[in-house]
Amino acid sequence: EVQLLESGGGLVQPGGSLRLSCAASGFTFSSYAMSWVRQAPGKGLEWVSAISGSGGSTFYVDSVEGRFTISRDNSKNTLYLQINSLRAEDTAVYYCAKTSGFGVVGYFFDNWGQGTLVTVSS
Amino acid sequence: QSVLTQPPSASGTPGQRVTISCSGSSSNIGSNTVNWYQQLPGTAPKLLIYSNSQRPSGVPDRFSGSKSGTSASLAISGLQSDDEADYYCAAWDDSLNGWVFGGGTKLTVL
Numbered sequence: 320e321v322q323l324l325e326s327g328g329g330l331v332q333p334g335g336s337l338r339l340s341c342a343a344s345g346f347t348f349s350s351y352a353m354s355w356v357r358q359a360p361g362k363g364l365e366w367v368s369a370i371s372g373s374g375g376s377t378f379y380v381d382s383v384e385g386r387f388t389i390s391r392d393n394s395k396n397t398l399y400l401q402i403n404s405l406r407a408e409d410t411a412v413y414y415c416a417k418t419s420g421f422g423v424v425g426y427f428f429d430n431w432g433q434g435t436l437v438t439v440s441s
Numbered sequence: 442q443s444v445l446t447q448p449p450s451a452s453g454t455p456g457q458r459v460t461i462s463c464s465g466s467s468s469n470i471g472s473n474t475v476n477w478y479q480q481l482p483g484t485a486p487k488l489l490i491y492s493n494s495q496r497p498s499g500v501p502d503r504f505s506g507s508k509s510g511t512s513a514s515l516a517i518s519g520l521q522s523d524d525e526a527d528y529y530c531a532a533w534d535d536s537l538n539g540w541v542f543g544g545g546t547k548l549t550v551l
Contacts, residue, residue: 363443364486364529366540378539414485424533427476431485
């Protein structure tokens with residue numbers, strides 16, 4: 320059974336940083352691309368970032384480019400999202416999502432974690 | 442403003458058939474497959490339809506998807522109270538080089 324467990328969320332001041340983690344189990348982690356998708360309170364889903372199975376290719380939504388960094392440690396079956404220069408509009412539940420293939424284009428999110436809440440406020 | 446356009450709400454009575462539309466452009470729906478996600482209240486999203494019309498194992502055949510040109514739709518037949526949820530369409534966008542979602546449709550079973 321695929322399991323994705325996010326951690327690292329919390330309350331942070333504007334301009335601050337956090338590192339989110341997603342511990343994966345139940346599948347061959349290195350064989351699949353992974354993504355982060357966020358959902359602001361009462362709002363819809365927004366894809367944030369993706370990384371290929373090898374970690375060699377990364378993708379970001381324009382609004383986080385330069386502030387967020389996605390990475391993975393395939394030896395630890397763990398996905399990360401380093402988020403810097405946080406803004407109020409980054410407040411959201413951040414979901415870790417497994418992609419159905421090694422790459423990104425043409426695939427879909429077939430498993431989701433339960434999410435971790437990031438609140439940006441002074 | 443979401444890249445993919447969905448109606449914000451839809452409703453139906455038990456047993457009815459409802460459809461939810463998703464409109465995009467040539468860079469997303471027009472050139473890539475569409476996926477649908479269901480988000481029950483207070484829970485994480487769940488894959489409902491992939492590759493335009495395929496159902497993952499465990500998803501009832503009451504749910505079906507289709508795509509034509511730059512639009513897609515999700516149909517739910519034999520509506521049940523358990524179907525009350527938010528539904529999102531999504532596709533890869535070749536111009537943005539990333540996934541895009543619709544704004545979501547809140548389905549109410551009357």
